Amino acid sequence: xxxxxxxIKNLTGSINHHTIEQEINLDLYQGQVLAIxxxxxxxCLFRLILGMGDIGRDSSVEIxxxxxxxLHHNEVLQKWRPYFGFASREKGLLSNLTIxxxxxxxxxxxxxxxxxENAKKFLAELEVDQQFLSMxxxxxxxxxxxxxxxxxxxxxxxxxxxxxxPATFLNWELQDILERWIEARLAQKVSLIFTSPSAAIITRFxxxxxxxxxxILQDDIASxxxxxxxxxxxxxxxPQGDCPK
Amino acid sequence: MxxxxxxxxxxxxxxxxxxxxxFRVFLKQVYFTYFQAMPLLSIMALFAGLMVAAQVKLGLSLxxxxxxxxxxxxxxxxxxxxxFLSGLVLITRSATACASELATMKVQGEVEALEAxxxxxxxxxxGPRILAGTVSIVCMGIYFVLIGLLGAWTGANFFGHYxxxxxxxxxxxxxxxxxxxxxxxxxxxxxxxxxxxxSKIGLSLNRAPFEVPIVTNRAVVECLFASLGLxxxxxxxxxLLIGVSV
Numbered sequence: 197x198x199x200x201x202x203x204i205k206n207l208t209g210s211i212n213h214h215t216i217e218q219e220i221n222l223d224l225y226q227g228q229v230l231a232i233x234x235x236x237x238x239x240c241l242f243r244l245i246l247g248m249g250d251i252g253r254d255s256s257v258e259i260x261x262x263x264x265x266x267l268h269h270n271e272v273l274q275k276w277r278p279y280f281g282f283a284s285r286e287k288g289l290l291s292n293l294t295i296x297x298x299x300x301x302x303x304x305x306x307x308x309x310x311x312x313e314n315a316k317k318f319l320a321e322l323e324v325d326q327q328f329l330s331m332x333x334x335x336x337x338x339x340x341x342x343x344x345x346x347x348x349x350x351x352x353x354x355x356x357x358x359x360x361x362p363a364t365f366l367n368w369e370l371q372d373i374l375e376r377w378i379e380a381r382l383a384q385k386v387s388l389i390f391t392s393p394s395a396a397i398i399t400r401f402x403x404x405x406x407x408x409x410x411x412i413l414q415d416d417i418a419s420x421x422x423x424x425x426x427x428x429x430x431x432x433x434x435p436q437g438d439c440p441k
Numbered sequence: 442m443x444x445x446x447x448x449x450x451x452x453x454x455x456x457x458x459x460x461x462x463x464f465r466v467f468l469k470q471v472y473f474t475y476f477q478a479m480p481l482l483s484i485m486a487l488f489a490g491l492m493v494a495a496q497v498k499l500g501l502s503l504x505x506x507x508x509x510x511x512x513x514x515x516x517x518x519x520x521x522x523x524x525f526l527s528g529l530v531l532i533t534r535s536a537t538a539c540a541s542e543l544a545t546m547k548v549q550g551e552v553e554a555l556e557a558x559x560x561x562x563x564x565x566x567x568g569p570r571i572l573a574g575t576v577s578i579v580c581m582g583i584y585f586v587l588i589g590l591l592g593a594w595t596g597a598n599f600f601g602h603y604x605x606x607x608x609x610x611x612x613x614x615x616x617x618x619x620x621x622x623x624x625x626x627x628x629x630x631x632x633x634x635x636x637x638x639x640s641k642i643g644l645s646l647n648r649a650p651f652e653v654p655i656v657t658n659r660a661v662v663e664c665l666f667a668s669l670g671l672x673x674x675x676x677x678x679x680x681l682l683i684g685v686s687v
Contacts, residue, residue, distance in 0.1 A: 210675075237503070243553075245558070246557050248553065248556060248557070273559070274557070274559045274561060275559075277556070277557060277558065278558075278559045280556070280557075282557040283556075284550060284553075284554065284557075285453070287549050287550030287551075287554070288549075288550045288551060288553065288557075289551070289554070290546075290551050290556030291545075291546075291549060291551065292542075292553075299527075300561070302558040302559070302560065302645075303556070304458050304461065304462060305458050305459060305558070305559075305560050305565065306458055306559065307456055307457050307458030308458075348558075352558070356659075376595035390551050
């Protein structure tokens with residue numbers, strides 16, 4: 197039986213003037229996948245989970261198997277954050293480090309074993325060619341930067357992956373690689389929360405989708421997406437909002 | 442992104458991985474701040490020493506005595522010019538670079554990414570830079586004095602033969618332990634304050650790239666004022682303690 201990877205109760209909060217007003221409740225078990233169609237909401241939620249914003253007074257975020265609660269204390273946050281592998285949409289690679297050093301950094305800093313070997317393995321899994329490893333992020337294309345972000349998210353052996361639009365900047369061929377990469381993570385019982393406007397990737401992987409109006413998980417993904425698309429057609433809204441990055 | 446915790450001085454690393462990363466960033470920063478500044482510092486020190494010695498030697502020869510050159514070199518070159526000009530080089534070359542680098546890192550989401558990985562940016566970014574700035578300016582000051590003495594010897598030889606051994610002997614005789622303490626305190630304090638201020642201003646940027654030159658500009662001005670204020674304050678304290686004797 198899979199144990200619970202993340203439990204969120206009555207989560208509200210704000211970061212950089214972006215606010216989550218509807219209470220979010222979710223229990224995510226190992227190997228489960230949650231999709232969020234609204235990138236703005238997802239970006240806010242990820243940062244709140246990582247302890248980068250101000251969460252509401254009644255909110256509770258917990259990693260039950262590690263018996264850890266989110267508390268805004270620096271020492272606690274440094275223990276809390278390695279449980280999550282976070283890959284932002286496009287930013288976040290250190291421009292003065294090479295691709296390989298960027299991936300190695302979290303493991304080197306937290307004294308994890310074999311950082312270089314693991315970094316090379318994760319980059320190879322995402323088919324980042326060896327020739328790019330010694331280059332700086334500004335000298336490689338977006339798809340390599342994106343895959344570097346994804347590879348780096350794995351370095352601390354996280355129990356939950358938080359991925360912002362994982363398929364962005366990836367062509368069809370690379371999306372196929374990404375899908376295999378996600379399957380490999382799920383086989384390792386890693387839980388996944390991702391944002392994506394793509395119905396295809398959501399229906400392919402997600403067990404639940406977060407209803408952005410109610411903050412409740414929906415397991416009938418097809419009807420939720422259908423209803424949402426109908427709502428968008430009627431109101432000419434796009435699924436993406438402004439991303440607080 | 443919360444940078445309020447900046448105020449707490451928890452810059453030092455705790456375990457092996459943190460120490461290795463700290464040391465790597467520290468060495469890089471020392472290379473940029475100290476080693477790359479050496480050519481500029483050499484020229485400035487050479488001319489400063491030359492001018493001080495030439496002026497002092499000329500003045501002293503008019504008054505009929507030249508045995509005080511070592512003392513003047515300590516008062517002007519060692520106590521004042523070396524910390525001041527080293528601080529100036531530090532601000533123009535490194536504090537600006539530090540402020541703009543940190544501002545860019547914040548705009549590019551690098552600071553946020555570090556936080557998300559559980560990496561304390563104060564330990565990884567600020568600590569090594571501030572320590573490197575402090576160590577570098579002390580080294581720059583010492584280097585400035587050594588090259589300044591060469592310049593002073595050249596300047597002293599404009600008015601007849603003046604052996605280098607005599608200059609060094611006079612300088613060493615006049616140098617008091619309190620001068621060394623004052624010199625180290627002054628340079629280290631300037632380095633610490635300038636780098637901390639530059640880092641703080643760099644990280645004060647909100648989100649937009651157009652703010653990078655604005656915060657860099659602000660960092661230069663505020664660091665210059667801070668450096669000048671510290672120079673004056675520390676010299677004042679020093680002369681109040683030992684009294685003015687020329």
